[in-house]
Amino acid sequence: RGSGRFFIGGNWKCNGTLQSVTQLVDELNAGSVPDSVEIVVAPTFVHLDRVQRTLKAPFQIAAQDCWVSKGGAYTGEVSAEMLHDMGIPWVILGHSERRSLCREDDELVGMKCEYALSQGLKVIACIGETLEQRESGHMWDVLDAQLAAIARHTSLANWADLVIAYEPVWAIGTGVVATPEQAQEVHAYVRKWIAEHVGADVADKLRILYGGSVNDANCATLANLEDVDGFLVGGASLKGPSFINICNAQN
Numbered sequence: 001r002g003s004g005r006f007f008i009g010g011n012w013k014c015n016g017t018l019q020s021v022t023q024l025v026d027e028l029n030a031g032s033v034p035d036s037v038e039i040v041v042a043p044t045f046v047h048l049d050r051v052q053r054t055l056k057a058p059f060q061i062a063a064q065d066c067w068v069s070k071g072g073a074y075t076g077e078v079s080a081e082m083l084h085d086m087g088i089p090w091v092i093l094g095h096s097e098r099r100s101l102c103r104e105d106d107e108l109v110g111m112k113c114e115y116a117l118s119q120g121l122k123v124i125a126c127i128g129e130t131l132e133q134r135e136s137g138h139m140w141d142v143l144d145a146q147l148a149a150i151a152r153h154t155s156l157a158n159w160a161d162l163v164i165a166y167e168p169v170w171a172i173g174t175g176v177v178a179t180p181e182q183a184q185e186v187h188a189y190v191r192k193w194i195a196e197h198v199g200a201d202v203a204d205k206l207r208i209l210y211g212g213s214v215n216d217a218n219c220a221t222l223a224n225l226e227d228v229d230g231f232l233v234g235g236a237s238l239k240g241p242s243f244i245n246i247c248n249a250q251n
């Protein structure tokens with residue numbers, strides 16, 4: 001297990017109305033969460049400012065993506081330095097939905113990590129294989145390439161501001177959660193990969209999150225696994241009471 005604080009991320013994806021976001025913030029503010037857990041929720045870009053002004057500590061916020069370099073003539077994009085200027089501490093990069101639907105490849109995700117870190121953001125970098133890749137025996141190659149692109153674009157010092165989210169694509173939004181054995185196997189592999197390719201100190205501290213159909217019923221078992229340092233939660237993060245339960249998964 002990484003020595004950093006247990007970490008829970010909530011990825012709200014492309015969801016929310018002013019009313020539902022206000023309700024969710026109220027539910028989170030009313031919840032009780034342990035001091036020992038770092039909690040970060042990621043609203044859409046349009047809701048970020050509202051959530052930042054209304055959500056109370058200890059909750060922090062993240063953007064769900066950002067542009068790969070300095071802002072400028074990039075219609076529709078939001079840059080890392082803008083997020084930093086707005087006081088947004090975190091950004092999710094390389095989520096599987098962006099990798100598949102927006103065709104973000106490993107290299108682009110690595111470059112995004114590099115630029116976001118250079119602008120003072122902390123990064124939740126997502127990796128994970130598809131079912132086809134797992135079943136055809138390519139899972140480890142896929143994970144190696146995803147990790148290598150991130151490692152290639154980061155320095156030793158950057159890793160204090162990075163968490164890795166392992167999200168098997170077949171488990172995201174499907175209700176099919178990885179078994180504890182499957183999750184632990186990959187998390188241990190990721191930690192070993194980081195020890196060998198980045199450094200043992202980094203691997204010892206690194207938080208490796210599991211993501212994919214985490215809910216209040218399965219979170220306790222997963223939270224006890226040796227190399228699971230937290231979760232990235234999609235669907236269940238839109239329900240305040242469920243998300244609060246997940247934040248208390250270790251209790």
Ligand code: PEP
Nearest residue numbers: 172173211212213234235
């Ligand atoms: C996610 O999108 O990061 C995710 C894990 O989604 P869900 O929890 O809905 O599977």
